[in-house]
Amino acid sequence: xxxxxxxxxxxxxxxxxxxxxxxxxxxxxxxxxxxxxxxxxxxxxxxxxxxxxxxxxxxxxxxxxxxxxxxxxxxxxxxxxx
Numbered sequence: 629x630x631x632x633x634x635x636x637x638x639x640x641x642x643x644x645x646x647x648x649x650x651x652x653x654x655x656x657x658x659x660x661x662x663x664x665x666x667x668x669x670x671x672x673x674x675x676x677x678x679x680x681x682x683x684x685x686x687x688x689x690x691x692x693x694x695x696x697x698x699x700x701x702x703x704x705x706x707x708x709x710x
Contacts, residue, residue: 647676650693654700661704671707675699 651672659668675696686692 643680646679646692650696651676654696657697658700658704661701662707667707671700671703674703 654675655668655672657668658671659665662668662671678699679696682695686695
């Protein structure tokens with residue numbers, strides 16, 4: 629993954645920082661959209677699993693944040709359809 633023009637290889641420490649910063653907000657959003665804390669937890673975790681596999685380019689932290697929130701929204705929409 630690339631962030632702000634730099635290739636990032638996640639170490640567990642770096643990934644933990646990103647997880648701790650964004651997870652509470654993503655979990656709250658998913659739980660609210662799905663009206664279920666358990667489903668919100670599952671969706672939020674899945675988004676972070678997908679992030680670990682993501683090979684895209686993020687211009688900056690805002691781009692990363694946009695990716696994460698959009699991913700949660702789309703995962704929730706998919707869950708609501710099934």
